[in-house]
Amino acid sequence: MALSDNALVSLEEVKRFYFPDMDKSKSQDDDLLEELIDRITDQFEMYCGIDSFHDDDYTEYLDSAGSCLFVKNIPLNSITSIYNDSDWVWGSDSTATSTDYRIVNDRYVIFKYDLYDGNQNIKITYNGGFETIPGDLKQICIKEVVREFKHRQDFDLLSKSLEDGSTTRVESGLMLSTTQILDKYKRIRAF
Numbered sequence: 675m676a677l678s679d680n681a682l683v684s685l686e687e688v689k690r691f692y693f694p695d696m697d698k699s700k701s702q703d704d705d706l707l708e709e710l711i712d713r714i715t716d717q718f719e720m721y722c723g724i725d726s727f728h729d730d731d732y733t734e735y736l737d738s739a740g741s742c743l744f745v746k747n748i749p750l751n752s753i754t755s756i757y758n759d760s761d762w763v764w765g766s767d768s769t770a771t772s773t774d775y776r777i778v779n780d781r782y783v784i785f786k787y788d789l790y791d792g793n794q795n796i797k798i799t800y801n802g803g804f805e806t807i808p809g810d811l812k813q814i815c816i817k818e819v820v821r822e823f824k825h826r827q828d829f830d831l832l833s834k835s836l837e838d839g840s841t842t843r844v845e846s847g848l849m850l851s852t853t854q855i856l857d858k859y860k861r862i863r864a865f
Contacts, residue, residue: 675705680726682715682807682815692820703823710819717848718815723861724748727811729803736796738789742782744862747802749780754799756783760792781862811859814852821849 677685685708719726724747731754732747738758756775759768775785789796848856 675708677708678712678715680715680719680728681708681711682718682727683711683812683819685711687812688816688819691816692823706826707819707823710822711815714815714818714822717818718811718856721848721853721856722859724803724859727804727807727859729801729805731799731801733797733799735794736798737791737793738796739791741785741788743775743785743789743796743798744782745798745800745802746861747800748859748861749802749804750777750782751780751801751803751805753777753783754801755797756799757797758789758792758795759797760790760795762794762797764797810855814849814855818848818852 685704688707688711715727725732726747729751730747732745734745736743736745743756753772753775756770757764757768758770759765770785774787775783778784783798
């Protein structure tokens with residue numbers, strides 16, 4: 675099995691963390707670890723409301739209201755074009771010039787003027803995502819993958835007492851420390 679293109683970490687990074695001595699790693703677990711990496715990456719993307727953390731070129735059709743546009747895939751690195759056309763023709767007469775807007779904090783676009791309200795009347799082509807995945811995202815991905823891998827037999831068992839056999843269960847879903855980090859990468863949505 676091969677990792678998907680949007681994987682946040684490599685198999686080697688997970689193995690280096692979980693199996694510091696590479697001789698202890700079991701190659702028969704590689705497929706499972708790669709599957710977990712892909713699943714956790716997908717879970718992070720869904721949580722953040724984005725397509726991918728990796729940089730890529732995107733085209734989105736947005737509703738407009740006011741003077742701000744909130745794209746799906748952040749950070750917003752560059753804009754190729756913005757069209758404002760309620761007829762959805764996207765001709766040169768509906769193109770916004772680069773002097774009409776600017777990117778704010780790599781997260782959204784603000785215009786000098788209010789856009790007229792419309793449904794899907796904005797077409798934006800841009801580059802978004804990270805060229806290099808931030809270390810904190812990689813680290814929480816590795817931790818979640820290792821957690822899933824370690825608890826694959828007893829997926830909700832955290833610990834078991836030897837004396838009386840009492841158990842402590844793991845909280846389901848992502849760890850709180852993970853969601854706290856992911857929150858800073860969440861897509862901004864306009865309401």
